[in-house]
Amino acid sequence: MPEAKRPDLAAMVAPLGRILMQAELPVLERNGLTMWGYSVLLGLGDEPVYTQAALAKKIHADKTRIIGVLDELQQRGLILRDPDPADRRARLISLTPAGRTVRDRTQREIQEQEDQLLSQLPTADRKAFLRSLQRLSEAVADQPG
Template sequence: MSEAKRPDLAAMLAPLGRALVAAELPVLERNGLTMWGYVVLLGLGDEPVYTQSALAKAIRADKTRIIGVLDELQRRGLIHRAPDPADRRAHLVSLTPDGRTTRERAQREIQEQEDQLLTHLSAADRRVFLRALQTLAALTAEQ
């Protein structure tokens, strides 16, 4: 007897991804962020500084396309950009305290919504699901 066919991963993940993005948008709006702005703030992580080029690579964005996002985040005081003393053609990007606070608040609110969805899984299934997603996300980040 053959194993039951399962849907393709994209067929299962796409509707979930759309639902998660739809749930995130009001949170981001309340925090004055666009999706790309949030991605940039998350991409900066806890590192003290990134070059714009390294940040773009880390978040898988075209370095010229994120300039407008960086301009807006800097205008709002969420990031700081300065010429790299080692290479005046490059700019260093870092989170400001307000940027860190905004990122943490938005992420907390988003994860609270995700936790509501995850309550539909048992605690054991939740741990396995999150560990599997982290593993797959790390693999795709290396590509």
């Protein structure tokens, strides 16, 4: 008996991604962030500092593409950019306490919305879905390009 066909991954993930991004936009606007600004704040995580190049690589952005985003976040007091003592041409980027507050509040609000969507799944399915999505995300992050 032939195996039942399933939709392609992109056919399933793309509409979900669009819905999630549409739901995030009001949260980002309320917190004064763009999608790239939020990506930078998330990318900084809890590490003390990143070089601009390392941060760009981590969030899959061209390092020149995020300069304007970094300028805006720095002007708002959400990040610091200091010269790298080991390489004066490089800048070390770190979150300020205000940046951590904005990042954490934004992430909490976004994840509250995500939880509403995920609540449509039984608990075991939700945990398996999130675990699998995390593994796929990590596998893709390790691939070049």
